Amino acid sequence: DADVTQTPRNRITKTGKRIMLECSQTKGHDRMYWYRQDPGLGLRLIYYSFDVKDINKGEISDGYSVSRQAQAKFSLSLESAIPNQTALYFCATSGGANTGELFFGEGSRLTVL
Amino acid sequence: GQNIDQPTEMTATEGAIVQINCTYQTSGFNGLFWYQQHAGEAPTFLSYNVLDGLEEKGRFSSFLSRSKGYSYLLLKELQMKDSASYLCAVREEYKLSFGAGTTVTVRA
Numbered sequence: 001d002a003d004v005t006q007t008p009r010n011r012i013t014k015t016g017k018r019i020m021l022e023c024s025q026t027k028g029h030d031r032m033y034w035y036r037q038d039p040g041l042g043l044r045l046i047y048y049s050f051d052v053k054d055i056n057k058g059e060i061s062d063g064y065s066v067s068r069q070a071q072a073k074f075s076l077s078l079e080s081a082i083p084n085q086t087a088l089y090f091c092a093t094s095g096g097a098n099t100g101e102l103f104f105g106e107g108s109r110l111t112v113l
Numbered sequence: 114g115q116n117i118d119q120p121t122e123m124t125a126t127e128g129a130i131v132q133i134n135c136t137y138q139t140s141g142f143n144g145l146f147w148y149q150q151h152a153g154e155a156p157t158f159l160s161y162n163v164l165d166g167l168e169e170k171g172r173f174s175s176f177l178s179r180s181k182g183y184s185y186l187l188l189k190e191l192q193m194k195d196s197a198s199y200l201c202a203v204r205e206e207y208k209l210s211f212g213a214g215t216t217v218t219v220r221a
Contacts, residue, residue, distance in 0.1 A: 031207055040121075042200065042213035043156070051174060058208075082114065090155060099163070100204045104155035 003027045006091050006105035016113050019078045021089055021108045029095025032074040034058075034066060034102040043090065049074055081112040093096065117212035119201050125191055125216045133215045135201035146177050146205040147186045150214065151197045159199075160186070179199045191219045 003026045007038060013019055014102075019035040023032065031050050035043040045058030055066060065077045078085055088109050092102040116138040125131040137145070144163040148156035162168055162177035162184060174187040188195055198214040 033208075035211075040213055043211040044204075044209070045208060059210075092152060094207060099146075099161045100207050100209070101146065101158050101161065102156075102209055104157075105157050107153075 002092055002106060004091060004103055004105040006089075006108045010109045012111045012113065013081055015082055017081050017112075019081050019110065021076045021091075021110070023074045023076070023091030023105055025072050025091075025093045025103075026103075027093055027095065027103060028071075029093040029103070030071065031094040032068065033092040033094070034064075034074070034076045035090045035092065036085075037090060037107075038087050046076065046089075057062065078110075081110075083112045085099060086110060086112045091109070117201055117203055117210060119199075119212040119215045120215070122216045122218070124220060127191055127193060127219055127221050129187045129191050131191060131217060132215070133188070133199050133201075135184045135186070135212060137182050137184070137201070137203050137212075139182075139203050139205060139210075141205040142179065143206060145175075145177055145184050146202040146204065146209065147173075147184075148200040148202060148211075149197050150200060156200055175219050178211065188217070193221070195219050 007022050033048040034046040049068040091105040119135045147159040150156040160175035167176045167219045172189045177184045198216045200214045201212040202209045
């Protein structure tokens with residue numbers, strides 16, 4: 001089983017719909033991140049959390065919100081999806097006394113029509 | 114903030130060597146990572162440099178010069194399975210900022 005699990009893996013939705021992407025991890029890491037990936041733009045940080053009560057905006061947080069319900073869970077919401085939010089979304093974790101290396105989930109491909 | 118540049122694409126022959134360069138500008142630096150990403154899959158960790166010099170790990174090596182804001186990833190004895198995107202990422206505290214990635218195509 002994957003250490004970092006994302007659901008759903010694929011979702012097609014319509015403009016204006018609310019969408020939630022969920023991430024859970026069994027690595028025991030404190031730090032969790034949401035990135036989106038677009039062709040030619042690489043991975044861009046949306047939100048990150050260093051603890052259950054800690055939420056921080058990344059470089060492209062507009063149109064997104066997050067919830068850190070527990071150490072192991074970090075969800076990303078799109079309150080009213082728009083077509084330019086079509087992308088591949090990755091959750092990642094980091095923790096302990098390591099180098100800050102990120103461990104990625106398998107990705108959630110979201111298409112907004 | 115971060116400004117991370119790497120070439121968009123590179124092509125090489127099986128068995129050859131390819132060097133992927135990465136330049137960066139950052140207000141804070143806590144290390145540089147290289148990740149490999151196959152199409153449609155998650156990025157996987159390749160290497161980490163925090164001090165100047167060369168880190169070797171099997172067929173892959175990574176070099177860092179902090180004063181020049183420069184790193185490279187060297188892939189030796191290329192295999193077909195090395196066809197992938199290679200991502201340079203700079204760490205600032207506990208956040209990683211990524212370059213757009215270099216797509217390497219290995220030809221027989």
